[in-house]
Amino acid sequence: VTDSPISHNKPEINKDSAKTINVVIADRNAPMVILFGPPTCGKTMTLVRLTRYLSEKYGFKPDQAFRNSNDDDFQILCDRFDSAVASDKAADGTKWIDFMLLRVNEHKNGRTICQFVESPGEFLFDPNNPSAKFPAYLNQIIASPNRKIWLIFLEPGHNEQVRNAYVKKIQDLRSVIDNRDRIIFVENKVDLPATSGFILSKTSIDEKGLFQYVKGLYPNLFETFTVEGIFGTKKRYDFTAFQTGTYVDGKNSDGKPYKSFQAGDNSHPRRLWEIIYKRIRG
Numbered sequence: 001v002t003d004s005p006i007s008h009n010k011p012e013i014n015k016d017s018a019k020t021i022n023v024v025i026a027d028r029n030a031p032m033v034i035l036f037g038p039p040t041c042g043k044t045m046t047l048v049r050l051t052r053y054l055s056e057k058y059g060f061k062p063d064q065a066f067r068n069s070n071d072d073d074f075q076i077l078c079d080r081f082d083s084a085v086a087s088d089k090a091a092d093g094t095k096w097i098d099f100m101l102l103r104v105n106e107h108k109n110g111r112t113i114c115q116f117v118e119s120p121g122e123f124l125f126d127p128n129n130p131s132a133k134f135p136a137y138l139n140q141i142i143a144s145p146n147r148k149i150w151l152i153f154l155e156p157g158h159n160e161q162v163r164n165a166y167v168k169k170i171q172d173l174r175s176v177i178d179n180r181d182r183i184i185f186v187e188n189k190v191d192l193p194a195t196s197g198f199i200l201s202k203t204s205i206d207e208k209g210l211f212q213y214v215k216g217l218y219p220n221l222f223e224t225f226t227v228e229g230i231f232g233t234k235k236r237y238d239f240t241a242f243q244t245g246t247y248v249d250g251k252n253s254d255g256k257p258y259k260s261f262q263a264g265d266n267s268h269p270r271r272l273w274e275i276i277y278k279r280i281r282g
Contacts, residue, residue, distance in 0.1 A: 023137045025144045026065045027103065030112040031280050032146045036173065037153030038166065039121035042188040042244060045261070046153075046272075047102070047118055049244045051085050053269035059105045060085075063115070066101040074100075088260050114149075114280050117141060127158070130165035134172075142177055149182040149279045154214060155189050167221045174224050182279040183225050183237040186272065187214055190241040191264075198241070203267040205241045214239075238275045243268050 025032075035043040051060045062078040077100060102116040123135045141148075152170060187210060190199060198210040215222055225237040245264035251257055 021067065021137055023067060023101075023140055024065045025101070025115075025141070025146065026063060027112060027115060028145050030103070030146065031114045031149060032117055032141065032144070033114050033149045033151060033276060033280075034117045034141060035119075035151045035153070036124055036170075037121055037151075037188075038125040038127060038158075038162075041121060041153040041155055042242075043121065043151075043153055044118060045244045046151075046186070046188065046242060047116060048085050048261075049263060050269050050273060051102075052263060053266060054104070054273065057107060058113070059107060060102045060116070061105060063101045063103050067099065088262075114276070115146070125166055125169045127162045127165065130162075130169060134176075139176075147180070147182075147280075148177065149184060149276060150177070151184050151186055151276075154185055154187050154218065155192070157189070157192070157194070163218055167218050167224075170221060171224050184272075184275055184279065185214075185222075185237055185239045187239070187241045189243065191243045195241075202265045207239065207241060210241055211239050238279070240271055240275055241268075242272055 035047065037043050054060075060081075062081050064075065064078050067074045081100075081102075099119045100117075102118070103112050104114050104116065105112050119135075119137070124138070126132055150173070158166070187195065190196070190205065190210070195210060195213065198206045198213070200206055222235070222237065222239075226233055226235050228234075243264050244261075246262045247259040248262065249257060250260040
């Protein structure tokens with residue numbers, strides 16, 4: 001019987017040392033998909049949802065070399081990845097999936113088609129310290145020769161001051177990444193009241209209307225990834241909406257509360273994966 005990942009205390013990441021830790025990118029050929037966003041924006045649960053959706057065709061395997069194969073705490077995280085993803089307590093189990101590189105392999109031939117990188121949001125954009133420098137590991141990823149796709153998470157829950165600071169942080173990222181890098185903006189938690197009106201059905205989103213709404217919330221964001229050429233304006237990004245599912249309050253046998261996760265409609269991970277896969281291929 002596999003122990004629930006929620007029933008044990010996760011080894012805590014030392015935030016100060018994590019910002020300076022050296023990571024190892026063993027596969028320097030497979031494209032990297034880097035999840036970028038502030039704390040609680042839903043990066044990890046998006047990865048959980050994609051992992052579940054793609055499980056019939058692909059395997060997701062933590063790369064133990066990424067954060068030092070001799071790190072016992074990281075070894076525990078890698079060992080418990082599958083059970084954390086599969087558990088209905090996945091929302092609480094996201095603490096077992098932070099700060100790792102996942103290799104995505106085809107079941108039929110074992111070929112690695114991409115690598116997902118997930119790290120805690122406070123290392124990427126801390127609303128309480130928005131001008132903090134990017135951590136060392138992110139600079140190592142940026143410097144790697146792999147082609148890169150950036151999933152930049154947006155959500156309407158932040159106030160104007162935080163949104164403006166986040167735009168500045170994304171612009172800082174734009175200034176240090178390669179012009180050939182692909183950008184995918186993900187308007188996450190589209191089912192929340194601020195954006196739920198753009199949901200036309202469980203499988204359909206008014207993405208044009210949603211984009212105009214989000215564009216107004218984040219002034220000058222999308223213009224940063226738009227270029228003027230002799231043939232007119234060309235955008236260098238994709239935009240899509242996402243919803244992981246629903247979260248229901250529950251209690252463990254010991255009375256402690258947890259969130260039970262029920263996956264949403266497959267149209268959301270299907271739509272996001274189609275964009276990612278297109279950018280992986282070229």
